[in-house]
Amino acid sequence: MSDLTLILLSAGNSSRFGMNVKKQWLRIDHNPLWQFVTKRLSSTGLFSDVIVTAHADEVSFMKYYGDFTIVEGGRTRQESLRNALSAVKSKYVIVTDIARACIDPMFIRKLIDHREKADCIVPFLSMSDTVVYKDNTIERSDVKRIQTPQLSNTESLRAALQSKTDYTDESSAIVANGGSRYFIEGHEDAHKITYLSDLKAMPCLHKPSSDMLVGNGFDVHAFDKESEMVLGGVNIDVDFGFKAHSDGDVAIHALIDALLGAAGMGDIGMLFPDTDNAYKNIDSKGLLRETVVKIRQFGYEIVNADVTIMAQVPRLDRYKIKMRKALSAILQIEPSRMNIKATTTEKLGFVGRKEGVGVIATAALKGIPYDVVLLSTNISGQDYYSVIEAYKDSVVILMVSYISNDTVSKPLDTGAKDYILKPFMIEELIRKIEHFQEFEALKRQNKMYKDYLRHSLDGIKIEHDLENIKLPLFISSNFQKYTDLFVFSYAELKSRPMSFVSFKNSNALSEIASLPKNTFVYINDFQAIKKSDRRPFLDMIADMDVIVSSSESIEDVEYRVIEIKSDNNIFEQGDILPIEDYVKYIVLNYQHKFPDTELSKKLGISRKSLWEKRKKYGIIKKK
Structure with a gap:
């Protein structure tokens, strides 16, 4: 039986993180970050117990995620740790922060190997930069950057934390209380997530699952002649309302249950109990807003919602659009994704007897995705190929300390987009990210255009020796798509980028003149050229690679002219056929x-x- 307990601190507010989602609830595949880190470390089998601290509002939800001991945290890190220590029964304890997400499990073993050497075993990093303290340059070898996890003797740590002084790590508290600490070399890649930008240095994190999560909710309320009716966030013009602890908005209550169900966060009674006077006569729109905040804090994005209101009375047709607008604004989705339906029960049941209203709601959520993934390929034992595969739709940039087949060439072959050598300037990293995001957008756009062209030209055939075509070349055709297919096929065969100009544009001649001489140009609508521009144009293209098309016959030009006619009398030129x-x-x-x-x-x-x-x-x- 192990004499070691793992404590993971996850009760913070993420105030510096800069996103709606709290960092501990970032989605890593299907799991929130805190669960991902907990499972990753507990799977080593080194611990007799695993304790996770949680914000008071999140304790009940976190208990659904696994067989871990969940302890309510405090206002500070130290207070949370004190609470967790009350549940520790082992001789030793390892404490780490959920924000230090990519700790190598082998590093835990390194801490354990040194546990007899002091009351606290502390990883640190040396300083490589010049250090100035209060305007004095100090010896950088005397400065240490302290990391977690730290391994402590449980009783020594308990005693140290009785102090009223607030410490930022365990070793400082133990030393201040007369205990000892032993330093070991830390790990450069054991980064901590404090700000959003820190996610770029997390090699082990996978993007959120693309799975949709669906939940449903159901609620009923009886009518009350002493109340005003609010339904779907809208005041209904009738002389009765609902019996309820809150304002009785049964549609919003069902919708809240649907959202909580999709997120696996229990039900409305857990979040807003009707035994709490704080919610007496409360506006249900406020409850929905609070639910949406929590949904986003827990790493989810709302996709759509659908609400069915069962009511014999009142008639709701004229309120449905207002409800859609009111609820979609709170959910922060398009009104088209917030559907409202109303029906009667054909006078059956309590609804049919006009005793109340029932509502069924459905909601769909998805994890918030990553646009960019930074991956370190210098970590021994790291399966970065599966990471690259998992993030194949994102921009994956490798962070490397040296260049080799294993750190750069093979990952690039697998699907990573680029690499950057450590240490690097953040401006250079941002430049690479912006470059590849633009590149990926252009690739998608280019594919769309190519797919459309293939579809548009499908079924058309031309029989010409494209390999030996000499330019400049003029093409006369009664069907524009024949000329298009000829030109695009030639450009693809020769792997040549192409510029396009039409003589229907009054500035066509100046556009052509401004192009570099080696540009391949497809020039359309020669039949529309002004007579005064004809000779200057023909002289201009003498040394250019151009194909010129016309829907009319071409005469009096000194260049080769070919005619492509449709055998099928295709009628896309505006002709009226017999x-x-x-x-x-x-x-x-x-x-x-x-x-x-x-x-x-x-x-x-x-x-x-x-x-x-x-x-x-x-x-x-x-x-």
């Missing part, structure tokens, strides 16, 4: 997409007429 040409076009282009029964129906003719038209036009349908 009925026969239209029918021929439809049969040629759609006979392989629809069976004859459906195709003839769409054309408004019989199957026999369709067969006769094929024969007339010489169209053969391939089997």
Whole structure:
């Protein structure tokens, strides 16, 4: 049986963190940060007990997350630690902060190996920079940066913490009380999360799960002739209300239960008990606002909500839009994601007897995602490949002390975006992050354009030797998409970026003149060029790589001209086709997409007429 207890301090307010979510409730995959760290360290099997301190408002919720001892924290770190020590029964105790999230479990063993050497075993980092204290430069070798976790003799720590002086770590309290401490070398990567920017130095953290979490809520209230009715955050113009401890807004109460259910945070009675006079006649919108704050503090984002109100009376049609707007504003979601429905029960039950109202609500949540992940590949035993895979949709930047296949090349091959050598300037890191975020946005945009082009040009074929095309080149076509396919296929074959200019733009000539000589340019709408611009343009492109297209025939140019005509009389140039040409076009282009029964129906003719038209036009349908 181990004689060692682990205490994890998680009762802080995260006032310096700078986000709505408290840092201990940041989502790491499916788990809040405090649970992730607790499970990571407790899985070593080194501890007889694991104790986690929690903010008073969070104790009941944290008990749902595992078989840990949850102790209510205090106003200060030291007070929280005193509370936790009251539950410790082992000879030794290791104390660490949830904010120091990526502690190597092997480092815990290192502390244990030295436990007999003093009352407190303390990891530290040396100073590499010049240190000035009260305008005096002091010897930096005399300065130590103290880290946690620290291992202490339990009784020594208990005695030391009886002091009224507030200490920021265990060793300082023990030494002040006459105890001893022993320093061991700390770990440079054992960073602590204090500010939002500190997340960038946490190699072990995974992004929140993309799973949706869904909860539902149900509530009923009886009518009361002495009350005013508030429903869905809106005053209802009737001469009765609801019997309730609060204002009786049954719709909001069901919605709160749905949100708490999705987050696994119990129910409205736990959060706002009706035995507490503080909630007597309270505005339920205030309760919903407080619930939303907690949901966000616990690392969740509200996706949508749906509320069904069952009421024989009053009629609610004219209030539904007002309810949607009022509730969506509190939930901080678009009104389109806050649905309100109202129905009767066809005079059945207590609702049908006009005795009260029932409400069912559903809500969906998701974890707040990360845009950027900083990953250290210098930590021995770290499985960074799984981290890179887990964050493949984020920008992963490697932080390395040296360059090798293991620290840089292999992780980059796996999907990391870039690396930066430690130590580094924060400005350089920000530059890399902004660069790759812009790059990823451009990649998504480029893919969208390429997908659209492929879809738009699907089914069109051209037969030209693109490999040996000489530029400048003019193309005359009655169908713009034929020219587009020709140009885009050529650019892809030659791996050439392309600029686009149309002569429908009055500044087209100056645009072309401003382009570098080696630019490949696709110039459209040659038929629209001004006569006065024609000769200057033809002279200008003599040494340029351009393809020029026109929807009309091209004459009197000194460059090669090819003509691409559609055999199917495609009609995207605004022409009005004869009925026969239209029918021929439809049969040629759609006979392989629809069976004859459906195709003839769409054309408004019989199957026999369709067969006769094929024969007339010489169209053969391939089997």
